[in-house]
Amino acid sequence: xxxxxxxxxxxxxxxxxxxxxxxxxxxxxxxxxxxxxxxxxxxxxxxxxxxxxxxxxxxxxxxxxxxxxxxxxxxxxxxxxxxxxxxxxxxxxxxxxxxxxxxxxxxxxxxxxxxxxxxxxxxxxxxxxxxxxxxxxxxxxxxxxxxxxxxxxxxxxxxxxxxxxxxxxxxxxxxxxxxxxxxxxxxxxxxxxxxxxxxxxxxxxxxxxxxxxxxxxxxxxxxxxxxxxxxxxxxxxxxxxxxxxxxxxxxxxxxxxxxxxxxxxxxxxxxxxxxxxxxxxxx
Amino acid sequence: xxxxxxxxxxxxxxxxxxxxxxxxxxxxxxxxxxxxxxxxxxxxxxxxxxxxxxxxxxxxxxxxxxxxxxxxxxxxxxxxxxxxxxxxxxxxxxxxxxxxxxxxxxxxxxxxxxxxxxxxxxxxxxxxxxxxxxxxxxxxxxxxxxxxxxxxxxxxxxxxxxxxxxxxxxxxxxxxxxxxxxxxxxxxxxxxxxxxxxxxxxxxxxxxxxxxxxxxxxxxxxxxxxxxxxxxxxxxxxxxxxxxxxxxxxxxxxxxxxxxxxxxxxxxxxxxxxxxxxxxxxxxxxxxxxxxxxxxxxxxxxxxxxxxxxxxxxxxxxxxxxxxxxxxxxxxxxxxxxxxxxxxxxxxxxxxxxxxxxxxxxxxxxxxxxxxxx
Numbered sequence: 001x002x003x004x005x006x007x008x009x010x011x012x013x014x015x016x017x018x019x020x021x022x023x024x025x026x027x028x029x030x031x032x033x034x035x036x037x038x039x040x041x042x043x044x045x046x047x048x049x050x051x052x053x054x055x056x057x058x059x060x061x062x063x064x065x066x067x068x069x070x071x072x073x074x075x076x077x078x079x080x081x082x083x084x085x086x087x088x089x090x091x092x093x094x095x096x097x098x099x100x101x102x103x104x105x106x107x108x109x110x111x112x113x114x115x116x117x118x119x120x121x122x123x124x125x126x127x128x129x130x131x132x133x134x135x136x137x138x139x140x141x142x143x144x145x146x147x148x149x150x151x152x153x154x155x156x157x158x159x160x161x162x163x164x165x166x167x168x169x170x171x172x173x174x175x176x177x178x179x180x181x182x183x184x185x186x187x188x189x190x191x192x193x194x195x196x197x198x199x200x201x202x203x204x205x206x207x208x209x210x211x212x213x214x215x216x217x218x219x220x221x222x223x224x225x226x227x228x229x230x231x232x233x234x235x236x237x238x239x240x241x242x243x244x245x246x247x248x249x250x251x252x253x254x255x256x257x258x259x260x261x262x263x264x265x266x267x268x269x270x271x272x273x274x275x276x277x278x279x280x281x282x283x
Numbered sequence: 284x285x286x287x288x289x290x291x292x293x294x295x296x297x298x299x300x301x302x303x304x305x306x307x308x309x310x311x312x313x314x315x316x317x318x319x320x321x322x323x324x325x326x327x328x329x330x331x332x333x334x335x336x337x338x339x340x341x342x343x344x345x346x347x348x349x350x351x352x353x354x355x356x357x358x359x360x361x362x363x364x365x366x367x368x369x370x371x372x373x374x375x376x377x378x379x380x381x382x383x384x385x386x387x388x389x390x391x392x393x394x395x396x397x398x399x400x401x402x403x404x405x406x407x408x409x410x411x412x413x414x415x416x417x418x419x420x421x422x423x424x425x426x427x428x429x430x431x432x433x434x435x436x437x438x439x440x441x442x443x444x445x446x447x448x449x450x451x452x453x454x455x456x457x458x459x460x461x462x463x464x465x466x467x468x469x470x471x472x473x474x475x476x477x478x479x480x481x482x483x484x485x486x487x488x489x490x491x492x493x494x495x496x497x498x499x500x501x502x503x504x505x506x507x508x509x510x511x512x513x514x515x516x517x518x519x520x521x522x523x524x525x526x527x528x529x530x531x532x533x534x535x536x537x538x539x540x541x542x543x544x545x546x547x548x549x550x551x552x553x554x555x556x557x558x559x560x561x562x563x564x565x566x567x568x569x570x571x572x573x574x575x576x577x578x579x580x581x582x583x584x585x586x587x588x589x590x591x592x593x594x595x596x597x598x599x600x601x602x603x604x605x606x607x608x609x610x611x612x613x614x615x616x617x618x619x620x621x622x623x624x625x626x627x628x629x630x631x632x633x634x635x636x637x638x639x640x641x642x643x644x645x646x647x648x649x650x651x652x653x654x655x656x657x
Contacts, residue, residue: 067286067287067290068286070290071286071287071289071290071293074290074293074294075289075290075292075293078293118304179293179294179298180297182298182300182301182304183296183297183300185300185304208307212304212307212308212311213311213336214334215307215308215311216308216312216334217309219308220304220305220308221305
């Protein structure tokens with residue numbers, strides 16, 4: 001049998017050894033540096049948000065750039081979002097059909113499908129798809145502008161980069177996300193109906209009427225408008241990660257990846273809070 | 284396509300989806316059609332939600348706006364409903380609201396029945412009558428109780444069947460009274476003889492009753508009793524109401540003859556006739572004229588006992604009718620009587636009362652004849 005001293009690292013048994021009570025200095029330092037890094041990141045994000053807000057209230061308002069960003073982030077995301085919504089609608093229809101048939105509640109399918117799409121599936125799928133496409137785009141674009149010192153050039157020419165680059169993108173995300181969600185909802189319900197009617201023919205009008213029979217405005221408007229918060233998160237994190245890029249091309253890659261990962265993560269976390277929030281205010 | 288045009292098309296298309304959704308949900312809740320509001324009160328709403336359907340005659344024609352809990356423990360839950368204007372002609376004040384369920388486990392909805400045509404219209408914010416909803420749990424409790432009871436009943440039936448079986452066994456073996464009755468021929472023979480004896484007795488009794496009736500008839504003619512019947516004016520009080528009607532026809536009369544009872548009857552309290560010849564004018568008119576119905580209407584003055592006076596007027600009417608029928612030729616089925624009783628005389632000053640013979644034209648219909656009342 002081996003002696004425990006040879007298997008267990010010395011610093012774990014340091015108290016037994018009767019040495020001074022300064023346990024795990026290197027572990028503490030590394031944990032502290034992670035926490036510190038995390039807090040710094042949030043602090044920088046707060047400062048960034050403050051800069052953007054301060055820039056936003058001053059003239060000029062960069063309308064032309066805003067329209068360009070609305071088109072870039074909104075209209076050009078439509079095919080992707082519509083396709084994702086349609087796929088989710090068809091899958092939901094097929095999946096819930098088999099389980100509803102098992103419980104003898106087949107007639108509830110339209111209501112179940114419409115309720116699930118407009119309540120949760122449509123908004124979250126739109127949020128995730130847009131955070132993938134737009135988050136990566138913003139992170140990479142602003143990151144490469146940062147490493148090639150274009151942002152410094154913009155600032156030198158007297159234009160506020162927080163307003164010109166960040167604010168326009170964030171506002172475009174906030175405005176476009178609800179509209180993209182509506183498109184995803186529509187395609188989801190439409191393809192849900194198509195998947196249903198291929199198995200058991202039912203008219204679109206009847207499907208829609210049954211689906212919306214028990215729906216109220218709070219079922220429809222509150223979940224759609226909450227995606228504006230998703231837009232804020234995606235735009236803010238994309239711009240923030242892009243504009244604090246360090247290093248060369250590797251830094252650009254890191255910014256693109258981290259803005260996608262972080263914005264997706266925060267969209268999902270925000271969804272948890274917002275669902276509860278909406279349930280409290282629109283019961 | 285320019286950038287701005289592409290953006291515009293995207294925004295318009297998605298806003299159209301928004302508008303369609305809003306309109307779809309709004310029309311389900313009747314936000315864009317003219318509506319009016321009704322209330323109904325229930326002790327329980329069994330899980331009815333705001334926004335639930337309101338059906339009138341099974342047709343979706345409104346929605347539940349809100350459900351309000353009462354302020355006091357003895358209050359009821361108020362359900363406010365928005366209904367389409369077009370149902371205003373169907374729902375009346377006597378319409379009944381009920382909470383029903385689609386199938387056994389489906390959604391709850393409020394069902395409102397049609398009102399009756401003559402009931403008044405409902406107004407904005409009126410409360411209509413409601414009937415308590417059927418709660419499945421209560422139904423289960425009742426069914427459970429019924430099952431328990433029927434179980435007890437079945438147990439009783441089992442006991443009774445066992446008893447019956449024991450009894451029928453005894454009967455079959457000739458034990459006890461019924462056993463003897465079933466199995467012993469002697470008893471049957473005795474019973475047969477007894478029945479024959481009874482039959483003879485009944486025959487004799489019948490003969491006896493006929494003889495008694497004849498004796499009674501003879502006694503009425505006997506000089507000792509004859510006076511009583513003669514003074515009363517009639518013999519058989521069971522026939523007083525034979526031709527009586529309950530009320531006069533509604534048609535305008537062809538002719539009315541009015542006589543003072545004082546001239547026709549012997550005394551103020553009898554139906555004994557005195558000077559019936561004065562009825563001749565009326566009799567002649569009945570014999571000569573085609574008429575539908577004639578009614579002898581008799582009333583007394585304001586004095587006397589009401590019940591006695593009613594019988595007296597019936598009797599007088601019968602006596603007058605008998606005279607007219609036996610002296611003039613017309614169809615006696617057309618001549619009816621009506622005793623009005625006390626104080627309903629056409630001439631209120633007359634203490635004796637009056638006799639009216641009211642003749643109605645052909646095609647007059649009698650509403651109701653009473654030949655059964657005494």
